[in-house]
Amino acid sequence: MDRLILQKAASYCAYQERTQDEVKLRLKKWNVWGDEADEIIAELIAMNYxxxxxxxxxxxxxxxxxKNWGRMxxxxxxxxxxxxxxxxxSGMKEIGDVDYVANLKQLLEKKKVALEKTETNQLILKQKLARYALAKGYESELVWKLLEEV
Known part of the structure; x- marks a missing residue:
């Protein structure tokens, strides 16, 4: 295994969190693949990079x-x-339920203020807000429930 490539890969991983796929792609750019690439990835995991x-x-x-993205x-x-x-x-556990609902509520209220300047029909306004929240990745049941409150 090439120590220089391992060092380059380690600094690539130290810069920001990466997935194994991202590291594999980078190793391919450096003309490293196959067993050698797998070996380097295993070493990076062992070294906690x-x-x-x-x-x-x-x-x-x-x-x-x-970015205020939803769980979906x-x-x-x-x-x-x-x-x-x-x-x-494991990653999804980083998002607390209380924060999640509060974040969606704030997002909907902010968007509502922006849309009310141009949209007077309440039904269309509601549809636009729902579409916006769904595009952000929030669950439809939660979106419609909160739209009743907003």
């Missing part, structure tokens, strides 16, 4: 707090990145 569970927690928490969208993105069910569930 690479952890899919840690990636899932960071990703889920960040997308929820910064976050879960879908994590599985698209090839993470295990265990890692995904």
């Amino acid at each position: 690479l952890s899919e569970e840690r990636f899932a927690k960071t990703y889920a928490g960040g997308k929820f707090r910064i 969208k976050i879960r879908q993105e994590l599985s698209r990145r090839g993470l295990s069910k265990y890692s995904i569930e």
Whole structure:
């Protein structure tokens, strides 16, 4: 195993959390594949530079707090990145139920204020708010329940 490549891969992982797939792609760019790539990934995991569970927690928490994404969208993105069910569930635990509902409520109220400037029909306004929240990845039952309150 090439120590220089391992060092480069370690600094690549140290910069921000990565998935194994991202590291594999980077190793391919450096012309490393097959058993050697698997060996490097195993070494990175052993050295604690690479952890899919840690990636899932960071990703889920960040997308929820910064981009206001819902659980469905976050879960879908994590599985698209090839993470295990265990890692995904671990990441989803980063989002508390109380914060989740409060975040959606705040999101809907903010969007409602923006939409009320142009939309006077309450039914259409409600539909637009629901579509917005669903696109963000929130569950439809929760969205409609909160729309009654907003």
